[in-house]
Amino acid sequence: MTKALSDPVPLPLARDTPFDPPSELRLWRGEGPLRPMIFGDGHVGWLATRHSTVRTVLADPRFSTRIEVMHPPIGQRLSQQTLTKLPGFFLREDPPVHTRFRRLLTGQFTVRRMRDLEPRIEKIASDRLDAMEKAGSPADLVEMFALPIPSLVICELLGVPYADHHRFQKDSATLLNLDSSVEQVREALSDLMGYLRELVAAKRRDPGDDLISGLVATGQLDDEEITGASVLLLVAGHETTANMLALGTYALLDNPEQLAALRRDPSLVDSAVEELLRYLTIVHIGPVRTATEDVELEGRVIKAGQAVTLSISAANRDPERFEAPDDLDITRQATGHLAFGHGIHQCLGQQLARIEMRIGYPALLRRFPGLRLAIPPQEVEMRSNMAIYGVHRLPVAW
Amino acid sequence: MRINADTDRCIGAGMCVLTAPDVFDQSEDDGTVLVLEPEPPEARRAAVRRAVQVCPSGALSLS
Numbered sequence: 001m002t003k004a005l006s007d008p009v010p011l012p013l014a015r016d017t018p019f020d021p022p023s024e025l026r027l028w029r030g031e032g033p034l035r036p037m038i039f040g041d042g043h044v045g046w047l048a049t050r051h052s053t054v055r056t057v058l059a060d061p062r063f064s065t066r067i068e069v070m071h072p073p074i075g076q077r078l079s080q081q082t083l084t085k086l087p088g089f090f091l092r093e094d095p096p097v098h099t100r101f102r103r104l105l106t107g108q109f110t111v112r113r114m115r116d117l118e119p120r121i122e123k124i125a126s127d128r129l130d131a132m133e134k135a136g137s138p139a140d141l142v143e144m145f146a147l148p149i150p151s152l153v154i155c156e157l158l159g160v161p162y163a164d165h166h167r168f169q170k171d172s173a174t175l176l177n178l179d180s181s182v183e184q185v186r187e188a189l190s191d192l193m194g195y196l197r198e199l200v201a202a203k204r205r206d207p208g209d210d211l212i213s214g215l216v217a218t219g220q221l222d223d224e225e226i227t228g229a230s231v232l233l234l235v236a237g238h239e240t241t242a243n244m245l246a247l248g249t250y251a252l253l254d255n256p257e258q259l260a261a262l263r264r265d266p267s268l269v270d271s272a273v274e275e276l277l278r279y280l281t282i283v284h285i286g287p288v289r290t291a292t293e294d295v296e297l298e299g300r301v302i303k304a305g306q307a308v309t310l311s312i313s314a315a316n317r318d319p320e321r322f323e324a325p326d327d328l329d330i331t332r333q334a335t336g337h338l339a340f341g342h343g344i345h346q347c348l349g350q351q352l353a354r355i356e357m358r359i360g361y362p363a364l365l366r367r368f369p370g371l372r373l374a375i376p377p378q379e380v381e382m383r384s385n386m387a388i389y390g391v392h393r394l395p396v397a398w
Numbered sequence: 399m400r401i402n403a404d405t406d407r408c409i410g411a412g413m414c415v416l417t418a419p420d421v422f423d424q425s426e427d428d429g430t431v432l433v434l435e436p437e438p439p440e441a442r443r444a445a446v447r448r449a450v451q452v453c454p455s456g457a458l459s460l461s
């Protein structure tokens with residue numbers, strides 16, 4: 001059932017296979033670079049599916065990310081009526097507000113700073129593997145390994161007590177669940193804000209050498225701003241890498257020849273990480289930007305106020321950019337993928353995420369040479385209803 | 399080849415450091431780009447071109 005190219009379409013989420021984006025996206029990408037799209041709140045905007053278009057828009061300062069002009073690609077819940085503005089939530093700010101926060105934080109996330117964390121992350125990974133081994137086969141990889149590692153790391157970095165992880169993991173799962181009601185989202189957000197607000201106040205009284213204390217010490221942000229930035233870092237910092245670790249392992253188990261290649265030659269891990277980022281593109285909805293003036297693009301006019309969904313999932317499978325894009329090939333040069341976004345909002349935590357994966361996958365494979373799925377593949381529950389794609393659980397045996 | 403880096407545009411994503419580690423570094427203070435070799439030798443130019451291409455903020459240019 002093909003629709004006329006001018007009919008606004010909703011963003012598809014349902015997939016035929018666990019690792020490939022919805023098949024409509026591939027079809028539409030072949031038909032044209034832009035297509036009218038109907039957003040979750042009824043707004044008619046655009047959907048971009050090609051690598052070059054997506055990259056162009058993400059780098060164009062005429063497009064805004066501010067919550068005030070934003071339309072949610074799916075569902076109602078993130079529209080401006082339902083979500084009040086959070087000071088410090090700089091993913092939803094344009095320059096110069098964005099620049100101010102990003103500048104204060106980038107010094108904390110440099111390549112070198114992240115490499116200094118390597119021994120700590122290795123220790124955390126090996127402790128988790130010990131616990132998993134002790135618990136015995138089979139085990140849920142998400143619960144035992146994929147979620148705790150990034151969670152422990154971001155907690156240490158921010159100075160958030162890991163003992164409270166049930167509380168913020170529950171809130172952040174609610175925030176990322178597309179089926180959560182507006183009420184549930186509000187409640188989760190206010191709980192998380194309340195929790196971090198107290199923590200920021202405590203650090204003001206009694207600073208440590210963690211990132212939140214560091215932000216307090218700059219004297220350039222007030223407590224509400226630091227609280228908002230911490231919410232962003234805490235949520236963005238654990239669910240994302242957690243899903244890459246679990247879904248990436250599943251993808252390797254599903255591609256035994258790739259898994260064997262990585263086991264044979266561990267020096268492939270860097271390119272394997274980039275390729276898994278590209279192939280899986282767990283940020284499967286958006287990002288979204290809104291034109292602040294009329295913009296001519298690919299022979300169309302995006303009117304001021306119109307939103308564009310930039311499908312990085314589709315862009316990362318664009319045959320114009322990647323040869324045999326639907327193959328997982330850990331030896332390919334996947335850099336230039338858009339899994340971390342592009343432009344001034346490109347992921348702040350990307351170097352941390354890379355290191356967590358570069359340590360995580362090989363540690364897991366070394367520990368369990370016989371690692372395999374403990375359930376039939378069709379029973380693995382995929383996170384199609386979450387803002388971050390992945391698996392809800394991954395029972396594995398060894 | 400000469401590398402021009404606009405630290406006002408740089409967002410400190412570190413892609414340049416990953417792509418051409420001998421040529422780029424990041425400042426300890428604000429994470430913005432530091433060019434270690436503004437006039438890179440032939441052997442490093444291909445990596446530098448790739449770094450300019452992947453830089454998400456358009457902070458790097460060649461002249």
Ligand code: HEM
Nearest residue numbers: 090091236237240241283287339340341345347348349353
């Ligand atoms: C594999 C894991 C990850 C993926 C795939 C990922 C993906 C992304 C993407 C696509 C964006 C851009 C969103 C947009 O343009 O609207 C982004 C932004 C961001 N990410 Fe990540 N991320 C990951 C891990 C992390 C980690 C570990 C952290 C924190 C420590 C983090 C913190 C952030 C922040 C703060 C932003 C907003 C940056 C800004 O607005 O300037 N992310 N991420």
Ligand code: SF4
Nearest residue numbers: 408409411412414453
């Ligand atoms: S890649 Fe570009 S934005 Fe990132 S640190 Fe280098 S110059 Fe700055």
